[in-house]
Amino acid sequence: MRTRIATVGLWVALGLLSVGCAGLNERVLDSKTETLRARSIQTRVFDTADRERTLRDVIATLADLDFWVEKADATLGVVKGSKSGVTLTVTVASRGRTQVVVRANAQRGMSPVEDPEAYQRFFAALEKAMFLTAHQID
Amino acid sequence: MTRQPVASITVLLGLLLLAGCAPQVSQVLTPPEDMLAQRQFQTKQYESADEDQILRACAALLQDMGFQIDEGTSRLGVILGSKMRDANSLTTGERAAVAVLTLGLLVGGYTAPLALLLVDKMNSQPVRIDVGIFTRKIDAEGNRVAVRIIFRETEYKNGQPALPQVIKDAAIYQDAFDRLSKALFLEAWES
Numbered sequence: 214m215r216t217r218i219a220t221v222g223l224w225v226a227l228g229l230l231s232v233g234c235a236g237l238n239e240r241v242l243d244s245k246t247e248t249l250r251a252r253s254i255q256t257r258v259f260d261t262a263d264r265e266r267t268l269r270d271v272i273a274t275l276a277d278l279d280f281w282v283e284k285a286d287a288t289l290g291v292v293k294g295s296k297s298g299v300t301l302t303v304t305v306a307s308r309g310r311t312q313v314v315v316r317a318n319a320q321r322g323m324s325p326v327e328d329p330e331a332y333q334r335f336f337a338a339l340e341k342a343m344f345l346t347a348h349q350i351d
Numbered sequence: 352m353t354r355q356p357v358a359s360i361t362v363l364l365g366l367l368l369l370a371g372c373a374p375q376v377s378q379v380l381t382p383p384e385d386m387l388a389q390r391q392f393q394t395k396q397y398e399s400a401d402e403d404q405i406l407r408a409c410a411a412l413l414q415d416m417g418f419q420i421d422e423g424t425s426r427l428g429v430i431l432g433s434k435m436r437d438a439n440s441l442t443t444g445e446r447a448a449v450a451v452l453t454l455g456l457l458v459g460g461y462t463a464p465l466a467l468l469l470v471d472k473m474n475s476q477p478v479r480i481d482v483g484i485f486t487r488k489i490d491a492e493g494n495r496v497a498v499r500i501i502f503r504e505t506e507y508k509n510g511q512p513a514l515p516q517v518i519k520d521a522a523i524y525q526d527a528f529d530r531l532s533k534a535l536f537l538e539a540w541e542s
């Protein structure tokens with residue numbers, strides 16, 4: 214009887230220990246995030262061939278939004294900035310000869326930002342800086 | 352019947368507490384009301400086709416102002432620098448004088464509480480100052496370069512950094528641009 218109680222106790226303890234633990238796979242790969250949905254809210258296409266100018270527009274937009282630009286790399290096409298605990302990484306890549314793809318990833322504290330509204334605000338500010346309309350990626 | 356209002360008040364209070372914690376990310380990504388005014392006093396244009404020369408002058412300016420250069424991406428017209436400074440403007444001698452005065456107040460008995468007011472004057476107040484300089488050619492021919500300078504300040508309390516604040520004093524920017532104009536003039540003469 215005692216051993217049975219001890220065994221049940223052990224399983225309950227183990228069960229409780231595993232509750233609330235994000236798995237390694239989930240933490241490292243963000244495997245619970247819906248990749249396609251995230252990609253569509255974080256990405257916009259602009260009709261310009263000038264990737265470097267777009268990167269400079271991203272820098273100007275971050276400065277306008279009171280973000281602090283921490284990194285900028287023309288070869289990788291990456292700009293990173295932060296404000297009030299929110300970190301934003303923006304990448305700019307060429308798409309064919311006439312378009313660029315801009316993707317923004319935001320993080321606050323220990324969580325990725327999944328609110329579409331946040332990305333819409335960023336792209337609205339970027340559109341103004343670029344004098345171009347952002348298209349959803351197909 | 353009486354439980355329901357109590358429960359809703361508790362939920363409401365909880366929500367209010369949460370709301371007060373931090374602004375929504377979408378709010379953080381919304382342009383601030385003074386965006387245009389800030390852009391105006393943080394930006395100056397220089398008649399030059401040579402963006403690299405202006406960037407070099409900016410790096411020299413940062414060194415003149417005692418900044419360490421942390422990052423430089425000339426292809427994108429970005430220079431980042433930082434420095435630590437003491438916001439307590441009293442010199443070592445003045446701080447020693449304050450220490451003597453504090454001791455006197457403590458010994459004085461009923462004046463002792465006044466000594467508490469002076470304790471802060473003896474401590475250093477570390478402040479981190481960051482600077483970002485962003486340049487870009489602006490007109491179609493590329494004969495003008497816009498330079499944007501942004502300073503921000505981070506206070507430290509008990510060794511912990513507070514939230515950084517962008518410095519919005521237009522006179523500081525004017526002073527920095529005056530120095531940059533001089534540096535550009537000097538560089539033009541040196542080469």
